[in-house]
Amino acid sequence: MLNLVANNSTVTEHEAVPDRITSGPRGAKPRRTLSRRNIVVYGTLIVVALYYLLPLYVMIMTSLKGMPEIRVGNIFAPPVEITFEPWVKAWAQACTGLNCDGLSRGFWNSVRITVPSTIISIAVASINGYALANWRFKGADLFFTILIVGAFIPYQVMIYPIVIVLREMGVYGTLTGLIIVHTIFGMPILTLLFRNYFAGLPEELFKAARVDGAGFWTIYFKIMLPMSLPIFVVAMILQVTGIWNDFLFGVVFTRPEYYPMTVQLNNIVNSVQGVKEYNVNMAATLLTGLVPLTIYFISGRLFVRGIAAGAVKG
Amino acid sequence: MTGQTRGSARPNQWLRNLNAKIASIPMILTAVVIFLGGTAWTVLYSFTNSKLLPRLSFVGLDQYERLWAAPRWLVSIENLAIYGLLSLIFSLVIGFVLAALMDQKIRFENTFRTIMLYPFALSFIVTGLVWQWLLNPQYGIQSIVRSLGWTSFNFDPLYNSDIVIYGILIAALWQGTGLVMCLMLAGLRGIDEDIWKAARVDGIPMWKTYVLVIIPMMRGVFITTLVIIASGIVKVYDLVVAQTSGGPGIASEVPAKYVYDYMFQAQNLGQGFAASTMMLVTVAIIIVPWAYLEFGGGRKRA
Numbered sequence: 001m002l003n004l005v006a007n008n009s010t011v012t013e014h015e016a017v018p019d020r021i022t023s024g025p026r027g028a029k030p031r032r033t034l035s036r037r038n039i040v041v042y043g044t045l046i047v048v049a050l051y052y053l054l055p056l057y058v059m060i061m062t063s064l065k066g067m068p069e070i071r072v073g074n075i076f077a078p079p080v081e082i083t084f085e086p087w088v089k090a091w092a093q094a095c096t097g098l099n100c101d102g103l104s105r106g107f108w109n110s111v112r113i114t115v116p117s118t119i120i121s122i123a124v125a126s127i128n129g130y131a132l133a134n135w136r137f138k139g140a141d142l143f144f145t146i147l148i149v150g151a152f153i154p155y156q157v158m159i160y161p162i163v164i165v166l167r168e169m170g171v172y173g174t175l176t177g178l179i180i181v182h183t184i185f186g187m188p189i190l191t192l193l194f195r196n197y198f199a200g201l202p203e204e205l206f207k208a209a210r211v212d213g214a215g216f217w218t219i220y221f222k223i224m225l226p227m228s229l230p231i232f233v234v235a236m237i238l239q240v241t242g243i244w245n246d247f248l249f250g251v252v253f254t255r256p257e258y259y260p261m262t263v264q265l266n267n268i269v270n271s272v273q274g275v276k277e278y279n280v281n282m283a284a285t286l287l288t289g290l291v292p293l294t295i296y297f298i299s300g301r302l303f304v305r306g307i308a309a310g311a312v313k314g
Numbered sequence: 315m316t317g318q319t320r321g322s323a324r325p326n327q328w329l330r331n332l333n334a335k336i337a338s339i340p341m342i343l344t345a346v347v348i349f350l351g352g353t354a355w356t357v358l359y360s361f362t363n364s365k366l367l368p369r370l371s372f373v374g375l376d377q378y379e380r381l382w383a384a385p386r387w388l389v390s391i392e393n394l395a396i397y398g399l400l401s402l403i404f405s406l407v408i409g410f411v412l413a414a415l416m417d418q419k420i421r422f423e424n425t426f427r428t429i430m431l432y433p434f435a436l437s438f439i440v441t442g443l444v445w446q447w448l449l450n451p452q453y454g455i456q457s458i459v460r461s462l463g464w465t466s467f468n469f470d471p472l473y474n475s476d477i478v479i480y481g482i483l484i485a486a487l488w489q490g491t492g493l494v495m496c497l498m499l500a501g502l503r504g505i506d507e508d509i510w511k512a513a514r515v516d517g518i519p520m521w522k523t524y525v526l527v528i529i530p531m532m533r534g535v536f537i538t539t540l541v542i543i544a545s546g547i548v549k550v551y552d553l554v555v556a557q558t559s560g561g562p563g564i565a566s567e568v569p570a571k572y573v574y575d576y577m578f579q580a581q582n583l584g585q586g587f588a589a590s591t592m593m594l595v596t597v598a599i600i601i602v603p604w605a606y607l608e609f610g611g612g613r614k615r616a
Contacts, residue, residue, distance in 0.1 A: 041415050041420060044415055049430070051488075052432070052433060052488065052492070055433075055445065055488065056432070058444070059444055062447065074457065074458050075453055075454060075458065128338055128340065128341040130337070131334040131335075131337045137330075137331045137335055137338075140334075143338070143341055143342050143346070144345075146345040146349055146350060147344065147345045147349065149601075149605070150349030152541075152545050152601050153349060153594060154549055154590065156573040156589075156590040157591070157593065158352040158353060158356070159577070160356060160577055160583065161352035161355045161356060162348060165348075184348055191341060216334060216337070217333065245439075245440075246437075247551075247552040247555070252574075262437050265439055265443070266443075269443050278453070282444075285440050289440040292436060296435035300428065304427070304496060
């Protein structure tokens with residue numbers, strides 16, 4: 001184990017954190033691969049990994065079985081006869097208590113909620129962050145502090161006043177209302193993210209553009225935006241998963257015909273009427289989880305970076 | 315900061331930097347109207363006897379007296395306390411141990427991290443429903459263990475009021491420990507390798523280095539993680555709705571659900587406002603000391 005340690009002392013702590021968590025360990029491999037220590041480390045990690053994977057495995061297996069097989073077999077056994085019937089049923093026929101056209105309705109609602117909410121919340125927050133980083137005006141920091149502290153206030157404290165505001169605006173119960181709500185509650189974390197990113201860009205760029213006579217919007221669109229694509233991707237991942245997974249706002253701020261997928265899923269699975277079809281339920285659950293899971297597996301390191309950025313205060 | 319504000323000879327204070335101010339209108343509105351105003355509004359109306367609609371007829375602390383006399387609220391608070399304490403302890407311990415294991419310069423680190431973190435990408439609804447299925451006494455883990463020969467094995471947390479909150483805890487830990495692991499790993503990676511070298515030279519065993527040197531050095535990371543977990547705990551709602559709907563009976567009720575049910579179903583707004591104000595107080599008790607420690611001293615700029 002001697003001399004194996006990569007020399008990181010030149011990197012400062014704050015640079016080191018996101019960089020090293022995304023790029024993995026450095027330095028040479030340990031010499032002995034089958035030492036007792038390694039067996040313990042890998043053994044524990046493999047057991048833990050199996051535990052984390054177990055629910056996903058059970059979900060997939062259950063969703064591919066027919067009901068008779070579920071009643072007699074055990075949930076860990078792979079299906080004897082693979083059937084995609086539950087998936088079809090979950091997508092197109094499952095009943096929520098109000099209607100029986102499956103999760104497809106919720107899926108499209110969620111798409112119609114997530115896409116505009118993501119775009120608008122990121123647009124608003126990036127401009128906010130830009131103003132805070134480069135165009136500070138008197139009082140800006142005060143509002144920003146309120147915003148960040150506000151991120152810790154339980155949503156339950158603010159939902160009713162928001163209901164009233166939205167009702168006054170005439171958008172309560174509509175998709176527009178829900179988009180506004182997602183923009184509001186996405187603002188603290190996103191503004192923080194963008195402010196820190198823009199503040200980290202070289203100031204000379206900004207100054208040079210100012211000298212050349214560029215104004216607020218020109219600098220934003222011509223210089224800041226093209227330079228910040230990575231952080232926009234991080235913000236997008238954060239927002240798409242967050243909004244897709246939201247349940248509370250969907251229930252509170254929309255009418256049943258606009259319910260997002262999570263709400264509809266819950267209504268399908270926890271509806272008291274009818275015989276419980278566990279395979280359909282699991283197929284529906286998987287369908288709902290598919291979008292954030294896909295984003296997670298594709299984005300990989302950026303997802304971790306988004307979380308780290310969201311978690312570590314600037 | 316950037317020089318554009320230095321030319322203070324301009325006639326109108328308000329017009330300076332106008333574009334930035336216009337661009338900040340959404341932020342200012344959110345901060346002042348929603349966050350400050352909304353919170354103040356809810357606190358104010360928690361002292362009224364609003365029923366179906368908010369009305370300003372003050373009844374003093376009536377709503378709070380009723381709240382603290384309601385069995386359902388007491389159960390909610392008790393559940394939140396058990397769930398909160400245990401999920402703090404377990405997620406910190408598990409998260410740290412996993413991070414320490416991941417920091418041993420292992421191979422396949424990315425694979426392990428991907429596996430441990432994927433539940434975090436899933437919603438609480440999905441998490442709750444999966445665990446509802448796994449903990450189903452008729453088909454789930456209980457039936458499997460019984461079919462292996464241990465016929466008296468009993469594990470049906472979702473149908474037993476005494477232990478239902480632990481069933482929810484299991485699901486929550488599955489979903490959230492990956493995140494804690496990632497935060498802790500980031501913290502561990504931020505520690506200077508020289509510390510490890512020095513400890514090795516001095517012949518201090520590894521576990522002792524962790525307990526006596528590394529953990530105290532990671533104080534900041536621990537506190538940040540603690541605040542993140544704690545503010546999540548107070549908000550716990552979807553998971554309970556999906557997994558048990560508060561049942562059996564009222565055994566797994568939580569404050570956030572109490573608020574929602576009173577505001578939007580029981581049409582007893584005053585109760586809902588009082589309950590949400592209590593949630594706010596709970597969060598303040600967690601956040602204020604942290605904010606004081608973190609920013610009050612003004613010692614570092616991260």
